[in-house]
Amino acid sequence: MVTQLKEKALLLLRQALDNSTADFRPGQWEAIEELLLNKSRLLVVQRTGWGKSLVYFLATRLLRDQSVGCTLLISPLLALMRNQIVAAQRIGIKAETINSSNTEEWEVVKTQLLADKIDILLISPERLANEEFREKILLPLSQCIGLFVVDEAHCISDWGHDFRPDYRRIVRILQGLPQNIPVLTTTATANNRVVDDIKAQLGSNLRVSRGSLTRQSLQLQNIYLPSPAARMAWLAEQLPKLPGSGIIYTLTVRDADRVADWLQIQGINAKAYHSNLDSEMRVVLEDELLKNEIKALVATTALGMGFDKPDLGFVIHYQRPGSVVHYYQQVGRAGRAVDIAYGILLGGDEDEEITNYFINTAFPPQIHTQQILTVLNQSREGLSVPQLEQSLNLSRGQIDKVLKQLSLESPAPITKLDSKWYATPVNYFPDSEKIERLTQIRRQEQAKMSEYMQNKQCLMAFLAAELDDPNPTACGKCAVCLGRHLLPETCSMEIINQAILYLRRSDQIIEPRKQWPQQALLNYGFSGNIRSNLRAEAGRALSLWGDAGWGELVKQGKYRDNHFDDVLVQGTVEMIQRWQPQPFPSWITCVPSLNRPELVPNFAQRLAKKLGLPFKLIVRKTRPTQLQKNMSNSYQQAHNLDDAFAIEVWEEMSSSVFLVDDMVDSRWTFTIIAALLRRAGSGLVFPIALALNTLGQGD
Known part of the structure; x- marks a missing residue:
């Protein structure tokens, strides 16, 4: 039988x-x-x-x-x-x-x-x-x-x-x-x-x-290129020379979009793939890669476990993943049915910062859990997630994470009926010791990946040993075993300079908000949908906070020099020239600050002079507020600004205006001031910021 x-x-x-x-x-x-x-x-x-x-x-x-x-x-x-x-x-x-x-x-x-x-x-x-x-x-x-x-x-x-x-x-x-x-x-x-x-x-x-975890067809190499511009230049030079099609993994959604866009500009058919795309679009992109219709998908972990393309010619990591198992799982997509495939790890300066962010946010802090349990225990009628946002200074993601964790406990200290969450009589004690052990393991895994990057012995054997393969053996095919580079570790300064210029032209769109948070702005009387005659237009940010290109210079100006360099003024002028908003604004105003009263007005004034437009400081801060970056959800961010600004009417304010700030976090500052300006009689309001403050998202 x-x-x-x-x-x-x-x-x-x-x-x-x-x-x-x-x-x-x-x-x-x-x-x-x-x-x-x-x-x-x-x-x-x-x-x-x-x-x-x-x-x-x-x-x-x-x-x-x-x-x-x-x-x-x-x-x-x-x-x-x-x-x-x-x-x-x-x-x-x-x-x-x-x-x-x-x-x-x-x-x-x-x-x-x-x-x-x-x-x-x-x-x-x-x-x-x-x-x-x-x-x-x-x-x-x-x-x-x-x-x-x-x-x-x-x-x-x-x-x-x-x-x-x-x-x-x-x-x-x-x-x-x-x-x-x-x-x-x-x-x-x-x-x-x-x-x-x-x-x-x-x-x-x-x-x-x-069984054995060694992959016979995979050729591994590690290349350290500190700056994003150098890695982008390396990709532009090397991708056309690589066999077949493949995957480029990034740690964030933001980098997936940006690297794909840069490669397209360089004439390479690459597309971004991440969790922000709808499922239909993801199917289309997967099929294009399966049929070799594109050179590469630039993907987050959303394209990970189980994606099966046996003839994948290469997997390149734009940044270093947080653990050996992450790396092995992703690089193992390549070379299943071909004799030679490349697994190239490009390390950069930002790797540690990004993986630290993921480690630090992996588990909800105990205080978040306690805050949610406290307000649920105080409510007999239960609370929906929007009501929890009103009660607590926690983001939607933080609240969802705590609710999921608590609902999976057995017995669970919370339960859900329809859209509301209720506390149960269960006494819950978080296993803080276990969370600490897990966090330490994540840090050890991160250190092992750093060690792998510097490893001077067989790269495949290193990975197999870390996964407890009982018989890790030298592959004879990686850059270390062969004693030579599989692919060049440098690229031309000309393409690096093009990448730097690209990064300095990577304007970020500031999308206008379209709905007021419920009960957040009672003093202003704003509620429901934001009417089109009060809504800000789509704006622009010159950079991402602390990023390659302009971002680091913005950071220095804000926190080190208390003055933004003239090159940022010129960069913003060039951004506006690329953008060409219509009808083009005929005056400039800015967001006021009680903490740094001169910083943004000084920058806005120099920008106005360069553009040949009048600068009018007509937005006034009427009371101190918390820093927007410390407010964690839309309700808290908007409520923090309720009745915090007033407009001094100017007789020539009826045409379009640039509204300038140094940083944009939640977009509520721009949204509220734009509505106040429109209500006071201004024309269309076009927000401008030096930097958009977001780490980006992983999947």
Whole structure:
């Protein structure tokens, strides 16, 4: 029987791969056999590209042929789901998904599922949080599941590089399933600590199948280029010479957009990919890369686990990731079905600052948790998230993070009914010791990546050893093993200068706000939608705060010199000339400050002189306010400025005006002053700032 099963599985494997001579990789058949014959709970830790998805597809096909129920696959990324559904169809598996992008299909999928017409259902872990899904689909399905699969299982572990709170729900569901249902969990990035944690959560009967993590086709090299301009120049020079198409990973959304735009200007077909794009656009971009219609996707971690393009020619990191497991997981996208592929890590000066930001914001501070629990305990009628924003100086993201963490505790100290959150009688004590240990591990991982950057021994062996590969061996192909550069480590000054000029011309759009926060501006009487005759126009910021280009000079002027250099005046003039807002403003005013009364007016006055326009200081600050950067959500930011400004009417103010400030954080200062100017009789208001203050977002 075993021999027949294996022969049948081999035929299906060849069908799936469209290769009549394909054979199982070491460990693949053994994993399938373990699931089919022993009904085991199995954790498979194998390198990227080994073929973990084939294990559960083939197991599903064989189980379904034995009239066993469908497979439930929990997978973290929609990109991964799309790849898998196409692969499943090759061996006659009917796969469907229930996710946020196909709500109109849910009813049809549910009907087919309960009629046993679907072989494999793919869902995200976040779907398990949906009560309707749990009650109407998961509960009836749980009695007839044939195989339970958790892809990217390191997400279960707090110690994993990509822990997702919703994965905790998986453990509870597994505890409720009959013990004779086989369970497969898979990952390419689990060291011993993560494996032990997964075993502790899923049970000591979890068997572990582990293979070598060394990638034979991947050639690794590290290049330190401190400035963004140097890295952008290097990419512009080297990308056209690299084989095929690939991925350039950035740590922030902002850098993904900017690097893609720069490469396009240099005549290279590259496009940005990140979590701010809608799912339809992401599918289009993935298809373009799969079909080699573009040279590169410049992506955040939104294009990560499970994206499968076997002939990917290169993966380049524009900045250093925060951990070895992050790096291995991403660089492992390259070279699965080609003889040579490049994995190039470009290190920069900003790497440490960005990864520190992610480490520091990974867990909600204890004080945030306590503040939310306090106000919920004080409210009998419950509070919605907007009401929590009014009660607390916390951002929407900070509030959501705390609510998710608390709702996943067992027993949970909070509960949700409709749109409101309520406190329960549970006494909650955060595990601050565990959070501290996790934070220290993140810092150690960050230090290991810094060590990797300087490593003088085999780069692949270093990565494998850090992932607790039992037999890390020298690859003989990386820059260290070969004793030479795979790719040049320098680039021409001419292109670096072009990149510097590009960065100095990277004007940032200041999008106008369109709605007043509820109850925030009662003194001004502003509420509801911002009427078009009170709304600011789209503005411009010369730079991003502290960034390459102008940003560092703005920072020095504000905090070191208390004076903005004349070159910033000239830079702003050139920005306005590129911009050409219409109708072009005929006068200039500025945002007042009680803390630094001369800084912005002095700059605005010099700008007005250069543009040949009158400068009128008609906006007055009527009371001290908190720093906007210390206000964490829209309600608090707007409420902080309620009744803080007044306008002195000027008889020639009816035409368009430039409203100048040094920094733009929340945009509420510009929004409120623009509305006051318009109400006092001014024409269109065009905001101008020297810097936009945002770190950018990771995915």
